[in-house]
Amino acid sequence: MTITSLSDLKALKARLDQSASDKVKILMSLGTCGLAAGGSKVVDAIEETMASQNLGDKYEAVPVGCMGLCYCEPTIELRDNSGKSIIYGDVTAEQIPAILKAGMSGAPAGTTVVERTWYYPEDEANTHKALQARIALRNTGCINPELIEDYIRQDGYQALGKVLSGMKPAEVSQLVLEANLRGRGGAGFPTGKKWQFAAAQPKGKKYMICNADEGDPGAFMDRAVLEGDPHSVLEAMTIGGYAIGSDIGIIYIRAEYPLAITRLRIAIDQAHEMGFLGKNILNSGFDFDIELKYGAGAFVCGEETALIHSVEGRRGEPTFKPPFPAVQGLWKHPTVVNNVETYANVAAIIRKGAAWFRTVGTAGSPGTKVFALAGKVNHVGLVEVPMGTTLRDIIFSLGGGISKGRAFKAVQTGGPSGGCITTKNLDTPIDYETLKAIGSMMGSGGMIVMDEDDCMVNIARFFLEFTCDESCGKCTPCRIGNRRLYEMLTDICHGKGTPQTLVELRNLALVIKDTALCGLGQTSPNPVLSTLTNFADEYEAHVNEKRCPAGVCERLVRFTINEKCVGCGVCARNCPVTAITGATKKRHVINQDKCIKCGICFEKCMFKAIDKQ
């Protein structure tokens, strides 16, 4: 069926709403991590139970994308038509019959119920004082991503209809600019401005690109959107295409995201069938099509000029700006590159208006940001919070605090380009500017929490190793400078650093920041600089005392056996180099010359008799 006008679309939505069953929906979270955690076993159990107990008229099972509750996958949600819902975490196949028997009446004993910590600003007031506000993730985890009807039921493609049936291209850019939607890829450039630049170029071939090359290790929000709500990205790209006068969109996606690729392909086909892509969309005379291009594993391709080279089939090396891509981009034509999450916000802005969008978030950075919370935190997962939320709320309320009851040490935002934020800044309301002011950056939204067991020098070294791997090699500061930084950090971790190393480390880091060609190089020293500033004592301990306070840097660690030893011999039996000796039921001793510092004795000891210093 082809939709040819906005009223057609509205009529279809009304029909879909009317025909909606009054069955209770079982939303089954089946993103990549849901599947990895054993989600398909739960799906089998649900299907089996429904078949054997004839529950087909009571329930409707819906596979959905990631709900963001990665820490308690597999997750399912029961939701009835009134909006009442029960979310179950850590679901096992055995629990399913009891859960389905209880239905909406309450959770059976032995199950884990998860509180909903979010609200949907588009549809409801924040009545339960939720910390999360879901705009970009509004459909992720609620709809079947493989059914365009589900998307239409959520007002899908209405924004496109509104734009094509009554707005001039310039009005669209202006609206997005007024909403002050800023690039969610990390840099925070106003999206409306980008669109205006490209629209102002002479008529001709123009390109709309979606940057789905999520390369920041520890960030997976774009994948969640693409897997859970692919149509929202297609709709926004089409709207953008209309605004700048482009007829072709390209989604540049990592080849490592096979599920997202499959779902995008399905979505593109469906949008074609219904007439939301292709020639003469909604009878407006506007043509737009979207194709997929695959990345091949290069972090630097997240940088827009590098990405464009990669789409052109070249090595993904960045070039100097200006000319900006909005003036001269893909095949030398004006090109807009926006991130997945940025696009995911567009349709809501068009539907509800700029003023509405600005009611969420802060004055300078309206709206929300999705963070991928990971590392040493209890509730690993995706959170979408209004800009201006404090890190304390994110880590301790939404994240459930630090795992294993350890003490919080630092949080790294912005991935390899960002910095570490410490306890003293936990209460800073975060947006683009405040994060920069405290020595980090928004980045794509990875948020890795670290506890007292993490060595900050080693963490900085980890990020530099990553940057060295991923540097494209075009400019010298990045290619050679980062390598030298990495070597210095390695020296420090191995106990070969001197006070002079620290001075040189800081100097070189500052030089790279000032002189590198692209965003990757200019930000790569951030992890070093921020840890040097915030954890100077740790660097000094490594350099002056040849000691790793966190006990991580293997070459600086010393294992000894204390008086708690009962002489059980477990350590001696497990030591791979027989460095531990002692008589049965007598305190054992570690031969420091033989010890390879593998730490096995430390783990195996059940009496806390091994000290790690």
Add this chain to the structure above:
Amino acid sequence: MSCDCCGKKEKALEKLMKLEPKKTTELVAFIDSLPLGNDIDANRGCLIETLHRAQTIFGYLPAEVQQLVSERLKITRSEIYGVISFYSYFTDKPIGRHKINVCCGTACFVKGATRIVDEFKSKLGIKEGETTPDKKFFLGVLRCVGACSLAPVVMVDDHVYGKVTPEMVSTILADYQD
């Protein structure tokens, strides 16, 4: 007219056809379906897609495949090699039947991924990026598969193992006794 490169052309296709007739036919059919022409820039736009397909078919990108792609797309071998060596996804070395990839993204790193890599290295007797002599296992590290809640994560072919400990390594390897 005959020249060196035309001679080579025959060789690349012929050699491949002799070695892997089925795979070669599949790749040639794919390349023929692309909108290629004399515009090198436009052809180049199809290069990465072609290499992806070629690697899926052959498992890696041997010299003969590179040569074939070079001729069909009218792009020099040196440039193609430049692209292959730039992107970590592409490899010109044959890899094992089972691809073990240990995630070394930040979340996995802080949860001890390095020890998992070490354990695989010692159990298999190879380094990262290498294949065991019996061509059974390839050991690689990658940056984030996005399953951070299960960190540390190991992917073997398409299967994801979560919350991996060094002790689990031998169990994982035992799953692939073929």
